[in-house]
Every structure is written in C-alpha cells, then in structure tokens.
Amino acid sequence: MTKTIIDQAGATPGAIRTREGLVSAYRTELAIAGAIVLLVLAVGTQVPQAMSWGNFANITQAGAPLIIMSLGVLLVVITGGIDLSVGSVFSLTGMVTAQAMASGLDVSAALIGLGVGLVFGSINGFLVTVAGLAPFVVTLITFAVAGSLAFIVTNGRSMPIGDPDFWLLNSGSLIPGVPNYILFCIVLLVVIEIFLKKMVAGRWFYAVGSSAAAARLLGIPVKRTQFFAYVASSLLASFSGLLTISYILNAESTAGSSLMLQAIAAVVIGGASLLGGTGTAVGAVLGALMITVIQNGVNLIGINSFWQGSVTGLAILIAVLIDRFSKSRRGAV
Amino acid sequence: MTKTIIDQAGATPGAIRTREGLVSAYRTELAIAGAIVLLVLAVGTQVPQAMSWGNFANITQAGAPLIIMSLGVLLVVITGGIDLSVGSVFSLTGMVTAQAMASGLDVSAALIGLGVGLVFGSINGFLVTVAGLAPFVVTLITFAVAGSLAFIVTNGRSMPIGDPDFWLLNSGSLIPGVPNYILFCIVLLVVIEIFLKKMVAGRWFYAVGSSAAAARLLGIPVKRTQFFAYVASSLLASFSGLLTISYILNAESTAGSSLMLQAIAAVVIGGASLLGGTGTAVGAVLGALMITVIQNGVNLIGINSFWQGSVTGLAILIAVLIDRFSKSRRGAV
Amino acid sequence: MTDASKDIVSVRSLTKSYGATVVLKGVDFSVARGEIHALLGGNGAGKSTLIRVITGTAAKDGGELVFRDMAGNILTEADGRRKVAVVHQELALLPHLTVAESIALPHFRKGSRVYDGRTAGSQAYAALSMIDRDFAGTALNRLVGDLSLHEGQMVEIARALSSGAELILLDEPTANLTAAETERLFGVLRKLTRGNGLSVVFVSHRMKEIRQIAHVCSIIRDGRTVVGNVPTAELSDLAIIEHMGQAQATAVAHSARPAPVASLSDEPLTIAETGFSVTLQPGTILGVAGAPAGPETLIAALIGAAHERRWTVTRAGWPDRFRSPREAARLGAGFVTGDRSHRGILHSLPIIDNVLASRRATRGSLFATKREEVECLDLMQALKVKAGSLWHLPNTLSGGTQQKLLLARWLNVPSRLLVLEEPTRGVDIGTKREIYQLIRDMATTGTAIVWWSTENAELLEICDQVLAFDTEGRSSGVIERDELSEDKLATLTGMAA
Amino acid sequence: ALSSVSHAEDRKTVAYLAPSLDISYWQWVGFGVKQKAQELGMDYVEFTSENSPAKQMDNARTAVTKGVDAIVIGPVSSTSTPPLLAYLKSQNIPIAFAGIGPQPGQTDYTSSVTANNYETGKAQGSFVCALAKERGGNKVGMLSLPQDRENAQKYLKGAQEAFAADGCELVQMLETRGLTVNEAVTQANDMLTAHPDIKAIYGMYDEAGTGAAKVLETRGLTGKIGIAVADGSPTTIALLKATAIQGIFFQEAVGQGIDGTLQVFNALTNAPVEKDLALVMPLVTADKIDTAEAKAVIARVFPPSN
Ligand SMILES: Nc1ncnc2c1ncn2[C@@H]1O[C@H](COP(=O)(O)OP(=O)(O)OP(=O)(O)O)[C@@H](O)[C@H]1O
Ligand SMILES: Nc1ncnc2c1ncn2[C@@H]1O[C@H](COP(=O)(O)OP(=O)(O)OP(=O)(O)O)[C@@H](O)[C@H]1O
Numbered sequence A, B: 001m002t003k004t005i006i007d008q009a010g011a012t013p014g015a016i017r018t019r020e021g022l023v024s025a026y027r028t029e030l031a032i033a034g035a036i037v038l039l040v041l042a043v044g045t046q047v048p049q050a051m052s053w054g055n056f057a058n059i060t061q062a063g064a065p066l067i068i069m070s071l072g073v074l075l076v077v078i079t080g081g082i083d084l085s086v087g088s089v090f091s092l093t094g095m096v097t098a099q100a101m102a103s104g105l106d107v108s109a110a111l112i113g114l115g116v117g118l119v120f121g122s123i124n125g126f127l128v129t130v131a132g133l134a135p136f137v138v139t140l141i142t143f144a145v146a147g148s149l150a151f152i153v154t155n156g157r158s159m160p161i162g163d164p165d166f167w168l169l170n171s172g173s174l175i176p177g178v179p180n181y182i183l184f185c186i187v188l189l190v191v192i193e194i195f196l197k198k199m200v201a202g203r204w205f206y207a208v209g210s211s212a213a214a215a216r217l218l219g220i221p222v223k224r225t226q227f228f229a230y231v232a233s234s235l236l237a238s239f240s241g242l243l244t245i246s247y248i249l250n251a252e253s254t255a256g257s258s259l260m261l262q263a264i265a266a267v268v269i270g271g272a273s274l275l276g277g278t279g280t281a282v283g284a285v286l287g288a289l290m291i292t293v294i295q296n297g298v299n300l301i302g303i304n305s306f307w308q309g310s311v312t313g314l315a316i317l318i319a320v321l322i323d324r325f326s327k328s329r330r331g332a333v
Numbered sequence C: 001m002t003d004a005s006k007d008i009v010s011v012r013s014l015t016k017s018y019g020a021t022v023v024l025k026g027v028d029f030s031v032a033r034g035e036i037h038a039l040l041g042g043n044g045a046g047k048s049t050l051i052r053v054i055t056g057t058a059a060k061d062g063g064e065l066v067f068r069d070m071a072g073n074i075l076t077e078a079d080g081r082r083k084v085a086v087v088h089q090e091l092a093l094l095p096h097l098t099v100a101e102s103i104a105l106p107h108f109r110k111g112s113r114v115y116d117g118r119t120a121g122s123q124a125y126a127a128l129s130m131i132d133r134d135f136a137g138t139a140l141n142r143l144v145g146d147l148s149l150h151e152g153q154m155v156e157i158a159r160a161l162s163s164g165a166e167l168i169l170l171d172e173p174t175a176n177l178t179a180a181e182t183e184r185l186f187g188v189l190r191k192l193t194r195g196n197g198l199s200v201v202f203v204s205h206r207m208k209e210i211r212q213i214a215h216v217c218s219i220i221r222d223g224r225t226v227v228g229n230v231p232t233a234e235l236s237d238l239a240i241i242e243h244m245g246q247a248q249a250t251a252v253a254h255s256a257r258p259a260p261v262a263s264l265s266d267e268p269l270t271i272a273e274t275g276f277s278v279t280l281q282p283g284t285i286l287g288v289a290g291a292p293a294g295p296e297t298l299i300a301a302l303i304g305a306a307h308e309r310r311w312t313v314t315r316a317g318w319p320d321r322f323r324s325p326r327e328a329a330r331l332g333a334g335f336v337t338g339d340r341s342h343r344g345i346l347h348s349l350p351i352i353d354n355v356l357a358s359r360r361a362t363r364g365s366l367f368a369t370k371r372e373e374v375e376c377l378d379l380m381q382a383l384k385v386k387a388g389s390l391w392h393l394p395n396t397l398s399g400g401t402q403q404k405l406l407l408a409r410w411l412n413v414p415s416r417l418l419v420l421e422e423p424t425r426g427v428d429i430g431t432k433r434e435i436y437q438l439i440r441d442m443a444t445t446g447t448a449i450v451w452w453s454t455e456n457a458e459l460l461e462i463c464d465q466v467l468a469f470d471t472e473g474r475s476s477g478v479i480e481r482d483e484l485s486e487d488k489l490a491t492l493t494g495m496a497a
Numbered sequence D: 001a002l003s004s005v006s007h008a009e010d011r012k013t014v015a016y017l018a019p020s021l022d023i024s025y026w027q028w029v030g031f032g033v034k035q036k037a038q039e040l041g042m043d044y045v046e047f048t049s050e051n052s053p054a055k056q057m058d059n060a061r062t063a064v065t066k067g068v069d070a071i072v073i074g075p076v077s078s079t080s081t082p083p084l085l086a087y088l089k090s091q092n093i094p095i096a097f098a099g100i101g102p103q104p105g106q107t108d109y110t111s112s113v114t115a116n117n118y119e120t121g122k123a124q125g126s127f128v129c130a131l132a133k134e135r136g137g138n139k140v141g142m143l144s145l146p147q148d149r150e151n152a153q154k155y156l157k158g159a160q161e162a163f164a165a166d167g168c169e170l171v172q173m174l175e176t177r178g179l180t181v182n183e184a185v186t187q188a189n190d191m192l193t194a195h196p197d198i199k200a201i202y203g204m205y206d207e208a209g210t211g212a213a214k215v216l217e218t219r220g221l222t223g224k225i226g227i228a229v230a231d232g233s234p235t236t237i238a239l240l241k242a243t244a245i246q247g248i249f250f251q252e253a254v255g256q257g258i259d260g261t262l263q264v265f266n267a268l269t270n271a272p273v274e275k276d277l278a279l280v281m282p283l284v285t286a287d288k289i290d291t292a293e294a295k296a297v298i299a300r301v302f303p304p305s306n
C-alpha cells in the first residue's frame, strides 16, 4: 500500500471574468455570417451580378418576410416550444386582410389581419399553457385549421389588394432612403435582441426553456412567458404576411406554405436548440438570410430547379458542420 | 389500475408481485380506438356505406403506407429524435425502383429501392450520432435532398411500373384470404411492439429517449440505438413507398410529400412525446388509422376539401384533449 | 511497500483538461481489494472528474490507468471497466422507465436478449430491499420520473449494488439519504467488502460518515494528490481539512448571536396543521428533521409549489395559501430546492443568469443591468465559487459549486422567509461553515429561516428550534434549542442517528 | 472570331417562371419554352415559385438581375401578377403568360397563351354526361383540381352548365391536395363507396384519370363506368389505348410554351405579336388515338422523351 502525503501551498483561486466577449457570445452567428459571405463570393465568381446593389436589394426584399417570421419562431423555440402554425397564419392574414379590403375597409383592414395573429397566437398559447398539450400537437392543429381557413375565406380564390397605397407598408420609406421592409427587419432585430439579452422578461424566456420546473420555483411566470411567446410568434407571422401582400398586392391561400419549415430551419441554423434555452435574434436573422442567399444563388447560377433542393440541403449541411466543427475545436459541448 | 401488495414477511417473493394491467398500460391507445369507432359511427349516420366491408377495405388499403411509415417514425421519436425525411425517402424509393425496372431489372429492383432507405437512414444516423447534429436539421436536409433527387432520377417524369406482377407485393396474399398490405401492417405492428416491450434492445430505445446522457452513463449503447432507429425509419418509409407503387403501378416524384407531417402526427396522436421516452407501436398504428378514417369520412360525406384541414385539426384536438383529460383525472401528469 | 497486485485499480500521473481548464494535474490514486476508500477534497478539487476517468465516461489526457484481476494480472481498460459500477454525483435517472427496469436494464449487456420483466423485478427487489424494504415492496412498477430525489438516489445505489461489480464508486451517495438509509447502506457496504472482496470508493463531505465507513483515504486538492492511501484513523479532522486547503475553516460552534434587527417586519409566522402549530419569530432558524415525506409537504405549502391543503401558513399580509411559487417569491418567501439538477440549475444559462434569477423575478426591475455583474461577482466571492467566467455554463462547475450558485440566488435578498432544502448538499467542509455564518447573518436582519437537513449535526449546529417528523410523515414535535440533542432527534424522528 | 463574340453578346435569354414543380404540366410548358428558345437561338433559364406570389416576384427580380431579356411565366395565380407586370414594364422586358392568364383588366403584357378552360369544361361535361347515359345512368362524379385555381373554377363552371343542359347530376366532387395518383385512387375509392350509382367520372387532371382507372380495374368495373380526363400524358394515353378511359381532352402544355416563347421573341425583334391566344383543348377518343391528327396534337402536349 502506497502512502503519500504531499503538502503544498493553497492555490490562489483565479480571478473570475465578468465581461462576456462579443466574439464568444456570438460565435455561432459569426460562423454563419462567414458562411454567408463565402456563399455570396462563390456565387459572385459565377455570376458577377450577384455582388451588385440590385441583388442585395433583391435578397433583403425576398428575405424580409422569412426574417420576421423567424424572429417570432425564435421566441417560441427559446422557451422550449415549437410553432408549426406560422406559415398558415401568414397565409390566412393575407387572405383576411385582402377580403376585408375588398369589402370596403381601408388600411385599417391590416389591423384585422393582425387580429388573425392575435387569435391564433392566443389559441396556441392557451392550449399549451392552460390545457397543457404538447406544442408540436397544438401548433400542428392550428397549422391545419388556419391553413384550411385561408382557403375558406375567399373560397379558394386569390385576392388582389384594392387599395393602391397599401404597397407603401412594404416599400415606402418611413426613414428617407431606407425602404420599410429593411427598416422593419432592423428594428425588430434590435428590439428583440435587446429584449432577450437585456430585459428581465427576456431572460425569463431562456430560463423557461432551460427548465420550466426550475423557472417556476424561482418565481418566474412560466405560463405567462410561454403564452406571450406564442402570441408574439403568431403576430410576427401575421405582420410578415401583411408585408408580403403589401409587396405583391395580392393574397394567396398557399402563400406561406413553404415558410414554416424554412423559419424553423433558420432559427436552428442560427444556433438555437429545439430543446429550448438557447438562441439569439441575430442568429435567427442570419439563418433566414442564409436560406435566402442560397435560394438567390441557386437561381442566379441557373441551377436546374430539380437540383435546388439538393443544393440548398447541402449548403445548410456545410453551414451547420462549420458551426459544429468550430464548437468542438474550442472544447465546448 | 396498479395493484400493490407489499411483501411484509418476504416469505415467497415469487408469488407476490405488482402487476400493471393491460387497460392502464394501453390507456391512450384505448382512448384513440374509442375515438376511431365514434368517428366511423358518426360518418355512418351520414353515409351508411361507411360501415360496409368495402369501406373498411378502402381504409386499410389507403392507410397501410401511412401505418408502416408511422411505425418507423415512432422508433425515432421514442429515442427523442425526429425524422422529417420519410416522405421524401418514400417518393425517391418509388422513383428509383420504377426507373430500375424501366432499365430492365426484374423484381430485384425493389431491393435497390430499399437501398434508398438504407442509404438515407444511414446518412441520418451518421449525422445525428457521429457528427452530433440536431435531428431536426439533419432530417430537414435529407428531406430536401431526397425530395430533389426524386425529381432528378427521371427528370421529373412519373414512371409506370413495367412488371405486371409487381402488384402482388401489395395486393397478393401470402396467407390466403389476407391481402399482403394488411399482413405487412400486422406483422410489423406485432414485431415492433414485441421488440419495444420485450427485447433488451427495445427497452434501450426508451432509455435513450428518456435521457440520452443518463443512458450513456449506464453503459447503454446510445449512438448505436439512435443509428438503428434512423435506419429502421428510413427502411420502413422505403418499404411503404414500394408498397404504394406496387398498389398503383406508377411512381411519382411528389408521392410522399403529404405523408411526413401525417406520420409524425400519427405518432403523437398515438401517445408518443416528441421529447422521447414514450410511445407504443399500437398507438402509432391507431394514430395513423385515425388520420386515415378522418380523411375517408371527409371524402365520403363530400365535405368541401377546403374544410378538410379544419376538420382534421379539430378531430386531432378532440383526441388529444380526451387523452389529456383522462390522464389528469387519474392524477398523472 | 507497494503491493500493486492487490489493487483493483490504480492511476498514476493522471491529467485531464476541459478546454483551457486543467482539472487533473497529475493524480495518483489506487484502490486495494476489499477496502472502503474515501476520496476527499474541496469543491472543484477533481474528485468527480477522477471518477469519470476511471469509469471511462471522460477520456484521460495523460497518465496511466491500470485495472487488475484477482490474480494481479493487468486487464485491458475495457475489461477492467466491466468490473466497475458507479453512482454519479448527478444522478443518471431514466424518468420514463420503471424502477425495476432502471435497476435491471443496464445489467443486460446484449440487446438481442429478451428483456425478462420478472427476473428484472426480482433483481431490483433484492437490491432495493437491502437499503429499504418498504420502498422495495412498493416502488418496482413506479416510474422513475415520479420518484423524489432521495428515492432516485436509492434506485441508483441499488443498481450499483446489484451490478455484480468488483469496484463500486460512490460519488456523494449519502447526500440525498436520510440517516437511517445511510446507516443501512453502510451495513451493506461493510458486508460486501468483507464477504465478497468488493472494493468501494466513497466520496463525501460529511466527516462523521467518513470516519464511520472508510478504512483509508486519499485527498486531492486542485487536481493533485496531496494525501494518498492513509488510514483514516491516522488523520485528525483538522489535518484533513488542512490538507484539503481549507485551514481557515474554523469549527464555529453555535454561539449567541445578536438579536434580529427585524427591520423588515415584526410579524411572526405561524405554521399549523390540525392539532399542531409552531410559530416562527422573525430571525429564527427553524430546522426540519425526519424522513422526507413530512418535510416535503410542509415545504410545498410554505412556497406554494403544490395545492397543499394539510398545512396553513399564517402571517399578516400574506394570503392563507400561496397559489404559486411566484406569489410566494414576490411576497418575500424564498426557496432553495434540494433537487439541484432537475429543479434548480438552469443548465443552458450562464452562471450570472443562474445566480441573479430570483433577484430578477422578485425585484420587478425591467432591465438586466451592468451593475448586476458586480453584484454577482460579490456573491460568488462570498461563497468562494471557483469559476473562470460569469458567462460559463453551470455544467463546467463541480457539483458542490453548482450548489453554491443556488444558495447565492437568495443570499442577501431581503426576504421574510427563506426555505432551504439541504442547502449545503455537496458543499465542502470549509465552505459549509461560511454558509452557516452567511445564513445566520441573514437571520439577523429579520429573515425567518426554515432549514431542512438530513444531517443531524448540521441541525444541531445552526438551528434555534427543530420541527421533527416521524417516518410516517406526521409532525412529532418541536425541540427548542436548549433541549436539542442527537438522541432527542432520533427519538422524535424514529430514525437512529 | 470577332463576329462570334458579338454573336454571343447578342444572344438573348428567356426565363421560364413555373408556379411549382409538383405537376408535370409545368415541366412540359418549360420543355416547350426551352425547345422553342433553342430553335430561335436563345438561352434558357428556369425558376420555381413554390406557389408563393412573393417568391414569384423575387424570381422575376433575380431574373432581371441576371440579365434575362424575356420571360415566359406560368403564374401562381392571375391576381398575383399586377406588381410583377408593372415591374417588368419598368425594366422593359416582354412577358408571355402560359397556362394561366393575367388578371382581367391588365394590359401590360406581351401575350397570354392559355387553354380555354370554360369551353373545355363544357365539352368535357357533355362528353362525361354522354358516357354516363350510355351506361344507363345520369349520375357523375368529379375528381377536381384544387378549386383555388382559376382554371379549376372555369372547368367546373363549364362542366356544371353542361351537366345541367344534358340532364346529368354531379353527385360528388372531390378536390385533390397533392395531385398524386395515390391520392386520386383513395378519393375515387371513397367516391364510389359513397355513391355506387355513379356511371361516369370527370377527371380534371391527369393523375385523376389514372387513379380512377386504377380503382375501376380493381373493382372489375372497367368500361362499366366511363372516364374522361383533361391534360393527357403517356400514362393516360396508354390507358386510353387499353380502353380503361374513354376520352382525353389534351391540353397543349408544350404548345403553350412554344407559342409563348415565340411571342416574346417577336416582341424583342419588333415583329407583330398576338396578345391573347386561347387554345382549344382537342378531344381524342380511343379509336382516334393513332391518327396523324392525334399525333400532331400529342407532340404539342408533352416532350417526346416521355
Ligand atoms: N465539462 C467541464 N468543462 C470545464 N470545466 C469542468 C468541467 N467539468 C468539471 N470542470 C471543472 O473541473 C474542476 C473539478 O470538478 P469536479 O466536478 O471533478 O470537482 P469535485 O471534486 O467533484 O467537486 P465537488 O465536491 O464540488 O463535487 C472544477 O473546477 C470544474 O469547474
Ligand atoms: N413486493 C414484493 N415483494 C417481494 N418480491 C417482489 C415484490 N414485488 C416484486 N417482487 C419480485 O419481482 C418479480 C417481478 O415483479 P414485476 O412486478 O416486475 O413482475 P411482472 O409485472 O409480472 O413482470 P412483467 O414485466 O413481465 O409483466 C416478482 O416475481 C418478485 O420476485
């Protein structure tokens, strides 16, 4: 039996760092931003116009609805939930607004459109918090119901927007020189990022997603936070729908159907975990931008439509692998 | 109800035990079965033919692919994952098999079709277990890639199945009197249910889904189990695709696109939680049947197809509320 | 001289880092057959990490790890690990499985085998009944997710005991057990080591237990072995504490302390059930002792965690019953949970959010300010928390350090009532004393404290009065400070100390 | 060498914007555009709008960024086009519609090549009604395209008028969601279960005819219940030859692509253009399928490789 006694001076406990480095706080986001730049450059070597201002305008215009929707989905995902209903709410908002305008209402029809978001968000929130049903099931149901209502509203017909000024919502400039769709994206990004990072209620979103049980014992209003997340998500989906009909002055029952998976993908690419408790607004916006840039690139290069799915899938794979790889190199898990 | 006898004396431990009753073990399943019966009866009051043997044959025939696909998705969901790629794998299998037959292969083309499932299941499994990516992202990528390949294989054309005997796979009778599609459903249901309940590896699925970290500490082969789940899911989706092209003797690139959400919904209606650790094969099959019965009912009654989504959504809501309500009455949460 | 062939496992110059943090800086450690070996060290010394390396859950960076068979032959690491069972500090529970299955499933090595529920049940029953016969009789078909923390701990121990392993590593297994259960566990361990040549590595911060059970001890400090294989009897308590690097820690006995300032309120608090009540003056520390069933319902009532009808809590300005922990927290009733991992730590949030969570929830401030960083740092220094940055995640901290984060949440928050469930669970000896002092200081400002502990010594040391529960969960009486003794506690709780 | 460079710079590009790829119809229109573009010495690119008007608009902008000279579009819907037309007008890019026309009242387009859905619906309705009467009944069923599409609404309107005029009763109409044969099989099964007295089926899209024929075959009712289908594809032509279905109203997908491309080319070269072309959808029955006439029609329906 070995017996040892070594004596040593008490080690001084190292100082604790209080500042959060920007680079380490936004590591995933930087990785995606890098991937986006690489993508744009790669497309640019094939199609020089990809680097033109016109194309950047195209990308932001095309990406704005997805960006806004992703910000909403992010809020739900941070609390540990999921929202499958956003695409349907997007479509239904458009149909309801267009129909309301057709029956004589002025721009206030947009408020009715936002009402769609409020109603469906509240239903989602209610069923998740009060009835205690699983978010996936609840929002799958509202996905089906809102999607079906989007057809019922106009009996399946697509609707032109009568009010000629309505396009100002999307393409006007509240701040001279900055089109509204860009303004809205930036304002929402900043507001939501600050809310999540700096406001107490924002930190609650993460706490609830991290452990609802622990959050409850801490005195955090878990159900209210979840409810709010679903309402915000639906409202943003609604707003995104309004922005889109204002852009193309036409509402279509199927307008949002491809957006739901894209929005969730954007949030996840942006570093959020579907288990809850993580994710940033910057990440979600970059994730949405990345998806838009890939689609834009695929179109610019003129890749056969059949191949688009494969190319998009592989691009996303590379982006998440880069992120994953940069993480494991730093030893974090 | 659980009956508990406490062994005070410890004399004959063999004789004294606690037993879980069948009724309580399959409570959710019974609730869905009840809901299905009610649905059929309700449709029957409108359309008497709903209760005919012919209609039951319609329902099983129409439901078989979804049932088989749901069993695969269930395996993934029990381990705490998700598989969004099943619909695309279903379509791609059909296209590849049809193309292989068109280029001269005989029934062995079906093996190539199953190879599609094997390849995509392995890719999913690899990316989830080895690369450590989130299941949602991984299977979203393979969803996009396989879906795009389904178009590429035949350049977008739909393909008739040349081999006239191929329909035997679906509609022949290996056991006289029982069409194969029913046989396959029953055999897969029984095999998977027994596997999950009675085999050690089956219990590993629940352990992994319950807590992958804990399962790993306990020496349970977590990654192997997850890998197997994704492969099984893709293989069953492939098989389901084969069964479908054998039924209609025609392969289409978009054949499976509506099936993915339905399969996940079936699994969830059947009582599985997307957080993992719960779910039964019986439940998944009943969930798939329920969805099929709703669609059948909507068609029989001739409800405007715009309303289908709403009706389906509400039916699912009622099913999960009944389940939820019966649970909380028993005090469990 | 070394008789290495007697060792079932030995490590030499073991190193291990997580990223930039070097955790093990060269550890030597060996366990002989048939011995119960205490592994000691302060919070964050590297005990759990060492155990993780031995069991293979973490890969070593450098050094040597040797397993031997009975005859002293060197085994491959894989073969050696098959002879090892472990109870981790953070329990490895499978919430959706039944108790019987949780215990027996890991023993089926091959997936292709039939899972025999009956054999599993007998195996589980046999193992569980070694520690608690009553529990074994009722628990087999319960879901693990429905168990309390201390029941979960018993399931974990039963699994290790029934594994047939030759070496069992127990990382603070008694932290969640009652005195009686600990006693029975020790009985089982003694029997197994004597009869079957089983070896046990035992980690605990409770000096009394170490002396009761361990023949020899090793002490690690800051990732290095400072004492290796010394018979426990040869070291005094003070020497052990000194080797751990906590020489400053003095044994503060219960001393007369200044009367409470009672600045917050002079309202007393009355806790009552039918035919029984106890009144808590501001600034007093009420200990709660006994089998978990009783204290659990009382605490749930105190913080509004469950719709508890048995207890009423009366205090001017408070409702009859809190409807939620949120209401309780806002009216000044704080709570530190005993279930650190599942109901305490917010695993995906950085340390700072974990520490400040309850302050933010109760203060009603809108923004998370920069000032909070300073506040957080102060709290961490008061509790001697070892961490690289406020922005690291809690799972980079040792178990005891995570416990300190939970305590920090309520430290110096002006509250009327603070309910603590095993607040020093897993905290090292040195810091424990300081925590006692910090809590006393809080009491001095008028906060009433309810302190549930399964460690009687702790109750004796800190409490003004103790409310005891019997094994059936009924309250069996209040012991005042002057009458407080181990014997009295044992009689009232029905559990031998 | 110089001339070949300048020739390359002169080369025009035409973009085809498909509403979605889930129906082979839109692929075939694309084939026609591509074929005609090659013939005219133009380059060809294609985009897909995923049934989203916003995506359609973005595609148009991307196409312009890329430098295309003309656009042939199968729009997501008629009403989705006004801002698109305004934008293309501002960029001075000619645009031809194929399959689905522009919103009524719009004028800023080069050409619109569509099928006359209303007239076809009427003709097919009469044909289906005749099939039912030949089989001793007057009840008919319909497997419809989603009724959110204008063409589907026009087909239905025409068919309803024909049924009313000819004394047939439309007892059930089921709309597809996925446009797959599998779905059509399920719907045809359900329809015949609920209404066993149906004597003829109106298939509004190709897969509907294939699915209905499949069901009749399984039930041993081939020929006993009549089927007429719109669109036409190799699959339905084979069924027509096997007399599993009785008539196909061909929609000239390739032809629409060809004609649309020619019109935008004319606009680019300042040749005269035809603004509105409503192509008739010729009926081909089993006995006529091998005639030269029918073969000429089929060449304008789908690519020869099919
Ligand atoms: N995953 C990790 N990443 C980074 N650092 C870690 C990680 N796990 C442990 N550490 C660090 O390693 C050191 C030793 O931790 P360990 O858990 O082994 O301590 P311990 O001796 O078991 O303490 P306790 O008595 O509190 O349980 C601590 O400083 C801790 O912060
Ligand atoms: N209260 C008890 N007292 C003594 N032994 C018990 C007790 N409960 C269970 N056992 C032992 O555990 C065995 C299995 O119990 P369990 O309840 O899991 O059986 P089971 O439900 O029949 O198994 P299965 O999962 O196959 O249905 C019993 O045969 C017995 O040996």
Ligand SMILES: [Mg+2]
Pocket (backbone or CB within 6 Å): C047, C048, C049, C089, C171, C398, C399, C400
């Ligand atoms: Mg530890």
Ligand SMILES: [Mg+2]
Pocket (backbone or CB within 6 Å): B018, B019, B020, C117, C141
């Ligand atoms: Mg049992």
